[in-house]
Amino acid sequence: MSGVAYEDHVDLERSLARTVRKRSMRLLGSLLRPMRWRFALMLALVAAAQAAKAAGPLFVAFVIDTGLPQLTAGDPAGVLGAGLGYITVAFAGGLLMFWSIRLSARIAQAVLFELRRRVFRHTQRLSLEFHETYTSGRIIARQTSDLDAVRELLDSGVNQLLSGLLFMVFVAVMLLFLDPWSGLVLVAASVPVALLTRWFHVRSQLHYRSTRVASSRLIVQFVETMAGNRAVQAFHRERHDIARHRELADDYRLTDQRAVGLIGVYNPGLVLIGNVTVAAVLAVDGYRVFAGELSVGVLIAALLYAKRFFAPVQEMAQFYNSLQSSVAALEKISGLLEEEPSVAAPARPVALPRASGRIDFDGVRFGYTPGADVIPGLDLRIPAGQIVALVGTTGAGKSTVAKLVARFYDTTEGQVRLDGIDVRDLAFSDLRRAVVMVTQESFLFSGTIAENIAIGRPSASPDDIRAAARAVGADRFIDRLPDGIDTDVHKRGGRLSAGQRQLVSFARAFLADPAVIILDEATASLDLPSEAIVQRGLATLLEGRTALVIAHRLSTVESADRVIVLQGGRVAEDDSPAALLAAGGEYAALHAAWRASTDQQANAASDT
CATH class of the missing domain: 1.20.1560.10 (ABC transporter type 1, transmembrane domain)
Incomplete structure (x- = not known):
């Protein structure tokens, strides 16, 4: 480094130090x-x-x-x-x-x-x-x-x-x-x-x-x-x-x-x-x-x-x-x-007391870093009450689409609309009440099962909490626990199995009663018997709601009204599961690979 460059570097460091000091004093x-x-x-x-x-x-x-x-x-x-x-x-x-x-x-x-x-x-x-x-x-x-x-x-x-x-x-x-x-x-x-x-x-x-x-x-x-x-x-x-x-x-x-x-x-x-x-x-x-x-x-x-x-x-x-x-x-x-939130609350929010669940993507472009678009341009219409499965290879943009709907990130260009309203114009309270995401992690907080379910609606009565657990089938394992619904789940839900934690998260989402449910690899960490139990709770959870289902396991996808195959953030295929299977395209290839993997797991389990 030359003498002039070194002096400039020192001056820059001193300027930054002064700025930081002023900020701390403020x-x-x-x-x-x-x-x-x-x-x-x-x-x-x-x-x-x-x-x-x-x-x-x-x-x-x-x-x-x-x-x-x-x-x-x-x-x-x-x-x-x-x-x-x-x-x-x-x-x-x-x-x-x-x-x-x-x-x-x-x-x-x-x-x-x-x-x-x-x-x-x-x-x-x-x-x-x-x-x-x-x-x-x-x-x-x-x-x-x-x-x-x-x-x-x-x-x-x-x-x-x-x-x-x-x-x-x-x-x-x-x-x-x-x-x-x-x-x-x-x-x-x-x-x-x-x-x-x-x-x-x-x-x-x-x-x-x-x-x-x-x-x-x-x-x-x-x-x-x-x-x-x-x-x-x-x-x-x-x-x-x-x-x-x-x-x-x-x-x-x-x-x-x-x-x-x-x-x-x-x-x-x-x-x-x-x-x-x-x-x-x-x-x-x-x-x-x-x-x-x-x-x-x-x-x-x-x-x-x-x-x-x-x-x-x-x-x-x-x-x-x-x-x-x-x-x-x-x-x-x-x-x-x-630090400022990258997703800011709207200055004049548009009220949405009760959403129906219609979702529209209009010319949406988005990237996590400048110049590297994950979604280069997406137009999509999802009617209220439709169960839509998003499938594709890793990095295709499935989870990104879900995060944009939930407004965890804002689009670089274009609009994501819920019931015709840009999600950027909705108050966070209305948006979070209308859209709920259930992830693979199924995070549970320290406390009882009832307290974890009530996160979906803190004002819910004990009867409402039990009804939510019963609706998704969580009551089958809860009733066998020493303290029932008041059983402590321990740190991060360590007392429960992965399937049981997922059912508790489904009950939490059911109690919240959103218009839109997003399932991001919600069954990915489950074994086949646990997945079968969870699927029954899932059917109840999705009934009558708009749903975006992201899954590599296509058992969840088979019950969808519509399958959208994403490639590089663009729609490659869009039709019903049966129609896409019959067409023999990308979805059919993914389905065949998944079926072969499932059969292999089943054979390995039977040999054991």
């Missing part, structure tokens, strides 16, 4: 804005507490220069008054600090609650495209380690940072008031402190951002390995994944080590500047005391102030690790919250 400001009065009170309490803390050496100077001579003359009032004042100020400072810490903790918890709510709510409203590209491990990292880093900042970091800065300001002001020359020595010493802090700030920002990236990668790999543990064991990937985890963990260790290593330069630098400053104050003021220009009490107070001035800087240096980590985490969270 987020933090929006979180604190509702609590601005409480935050202002906390700031006032911290300021008062640090002012009280910084006042101590003034009493020392008074006692030495005024109180002790008065005491020698037989008047103890000065010493007693200064002692009482010192104790009063110290007690008030401690009380104010206690109050500020409690208030700071309440503000921190309120901010974290709002931030967690925002992250969860925002990820819920983001489109399917986001969730298919942004890994679950990264989202978990945002909700766990990143939020924990922000919590550490808000719990004690903000209070500690404000306390340190304000204490340094008050010390400098009080020393300037007590003795301007000593104060100027302290001000001069703050210049190398500021330069050293700036150096540390710039480098630690880069290192801690790398640390957050390395941490996120480690969490992503761990989550994906645990979630895919069955595949890991099936393909004997344990050694590979252990090696990969070790590589990522080592990368995290090295990036964190580099970040922490900066403290090894910063802390000793502060100690050196502090000691040199104390020595300078002692030399300058000691000479002035010898010359009779300065009292001993002021000399001692100046030394106390000089020593105390650097204590908060060293404490803040220790805190800087968590501060930079928290800032990097806040940048990640703000980046997530900046």
